[in-house]
Amino acid sequence: MIGNEGPGPRTVVRFAGDSGDGIQVLGGEFAKAVAMEHHDLLTLPDFPAEIRAPAGSTFGVSAFQIQFGGDGVLTPGDEADVLFAFNPAALKTNLDTLKRGGVIVVDTDAFSPRNLKRAGYAVNPLEDGSLSEYRLMSMAITHLTAEAVAPTGVGRKQAGRAKNFWSLGLSLWLFGGDRAPTIQWIESKFSSMPDVVASNVAALNAGHAYGETMELDAGDAALGVNAELHHGVFRTITGTDAMGLGLAAVAALSGLKLTYSSYPITPASALLHFLASLKGRGIVTFQAEDEVAAITAAIGTSYAGGLGVTASAGPGLSLKTEALGLAVAVELPLLVIDVQRAGPSTGMPTKPEQADLNLALYGRHGEAPLPVLAPATPSECFRIMIEAARIATTYMTPVIVLSDAYIANAAEPWELPDTDALPPIAPAFRSDPAGFEPFTRDPETLARPWAKPGTPALAHRIGGLERADGSGNISYDPENHQRMTDLRAEKIARVAEQGLEHEIDSGATSGDLLVIGWGSTYGAIEDAVSGLTRAGFSVGHLHLRQIWPLPANLGAILARFGNVAVAEMNRGQLARLIRSEFLVDARSITQTSGQPFKVGTIEAALRDLLDGLPRPRSQIG
């Protein structure tokens, strides 16, 4: 064993209840309080597509998981140390996420015969000894909340709604956390409803007091270990909000008027909501009549000298593909975000998957190459959007950014960048009529000029019919089509020359096994590789942020390792790309369950691979 230190103590807490119980608010506020205590953390909401499924049903259970503790928390955790189950259905559907010996907190009031039956329990699991492997903390949360809020005079309905704040108060007692930020949040959120503020704050305080009075403790789970976060300014951020702020940064850095044009679809709509909340600052939002209108309006925006942005999930990206081909053909900048969800067809709209990679890479008729980027973490969405805009405007090309339902919804602390140090984006609009032709090219980038309508003496026509190299006039000339096809491919290939730098993210920089990932699998692969490295294996992790064109030095990195594995939430789409581009025997580790990889799953798969190797190669250099 090599004596690397493992990660510091960490705690995983999972809240589960009816989708109307306010589980996501409870989780979000808990995460904020935990972050303020200087813990590193990562959260994962896990909710159904149904807005208000029948109360007590198993398919209506909404959950929120958070891992927190010392530095380097990269996943929401494989297993929960503590599970809050607010009704029998939540217990039933979430018990397998709890580790043996873990703590279960239940609201006994919700374990009524009716709810037990709805959840499919013949006998009350709180009474039949079936939970003996766990530490059960039973309390009448509904009654205790009602008593706590009674002095504020609110009705039964509001008293019921305050249960999540009572539970938050208890959680802050169990794990240590300040109630003040939550109280502030309640006061501002419900500022027009003083009785709601009073009842929620009363519930919060009562939950905290209950834990204190009953001297409850979460045992080993209540660690209270602080992260060694270095000095800096942080905020807790989801992938959706980081992406929205990234687009705001693009507007500020480029001076371009951004139009975000989209059609409502889970899980991409949250980005539309975030950008709409900016109220016209830097970005115009447009809710189009369908996915095709959304992308074509975005293309129109870029044509007219703004920057068009559109987003969707897989079903929407499928609809946008013809227009993407148009953007490739007329060579206009465009940002297209795909917040991937489990497919095919409607699939599982709230669950993550990475199975749209082939669609992003190849989903257009004709030879229509375009760059594809993928953020690895929620906070990374910020810089990836800036990079996408830089590529789009530098090379006059649409760019696809692949996020997923996990990155979009997960939250983590983010050390805020120095806005003065962000790279400028300098769109070069053509204004000089001398020698102007719409399809002449920059010798370095091969980009065509961006000549926006309204510019004197540059009137010209563009379109989807093949354009003559230079003049852009309609051309059926065979040699011209060959040349234009080659030029479009070469232009995208050149993106790699100035593209994102890639090096080993962690572990061995050369040796037996290179594990390649992309997108939201980052944390799980990091932790798996870190575990294997501590166990003495020669394993490195490389995470691709730029999937097309592949990083210029990828071949050199691959050559430093004896074996290559690719872990991804599909059936091996990146693995096939790596195989076809480099003729290496890349092994595939895949999962399409609608859930993020567990660290243990990847680690076990990698161990199997490593065990199957003839014998460990000695490290090179």
Place this chain on the structure above:
Amino acid sequence: MNQVIKLTPKDFETDQEVRWCPGCGDYAILKSMRKTLSEVGRNPDDVVVVSGIGCAARLPYYLETYGFHSIHGRAPSLATGIKLANPELDVWVVGGDGDFLAIGGNHLTHILRRNVDVNLILFNNAVYGLTKGQFSPTSIPGTRSPSTPDGSVDPPVNPATLALGGNGSFVARTADTLQDHLPEVLLRAHAFVGAAFVEVLQNCIVYNDNAFGDLTSKRHRAENTVIVRHGEPMLFGADNDRGLIYEPVRGEFRVTGNASEASLHDETNWALAAALARVNDPDLPTPLGVFYCAPREDFVSAREDLIPYTPLSPGDLKDLLYTDSWRA
């Protein structure tokens, strides 16, 4: 951007060879558009002509303005994006009946209800030309075509009725060969702030020749059409000696031989406009002209009034980022 400059139709010719079939009605529409553009006084550099796919959609290549020949049916949404980026541009959207009413029917209704400030020119020849003669959404039932050798069954859509039903605020109809009336309607459409929808009955000489011959030929025109103008009596006939009387209860018309009895056209009356648009009676002349014109705030202006776009400064960005932040 709004300076008036002296231009002639010739200033709008490009160096591209026009590739429509000889005798196609599109030539006449192109001619009228060049004439209109030379008269409206906008700088050609501020004019954008957007199209989808089809014979009509080739038009941008033949106009010396900015032009975008896009994909089938989507020109209205592309134009919406252009206006969102730069509301100052003078945007024209051209397309055929397949483009506007079949594959792009959705976008047409939405640009109309939003009232985006563009001019939508429908070249209605009631047939698919570029794909070689299939029946279209405006073809009359019984149309024999390569895809309907025994005649089509589908009842047609009436473009002007659809536009009115879609909450269009400017709806007009004219025809390709009416070189006096077509530019008049185009000028009206251009002057209208909002989505101006103009249906142009257009002859396809190859696949649907003479489909509107009874309306547009010199011989029949006076008898078979009535040109309506706001505030004027609805008269027709070689000597304008007959007129239409509007029966508002049923939304129908009857012919009178006494011109002084004819009803006056009121283009702000939606019910009258709808009645005119749907006239389909061998005993009545087919109405042409501006059926409906009811100005209301255009989409981009209404948005700007509610949520004005403001560029984001680096300072604003910093404020935005550092919301809800804490120092470790």
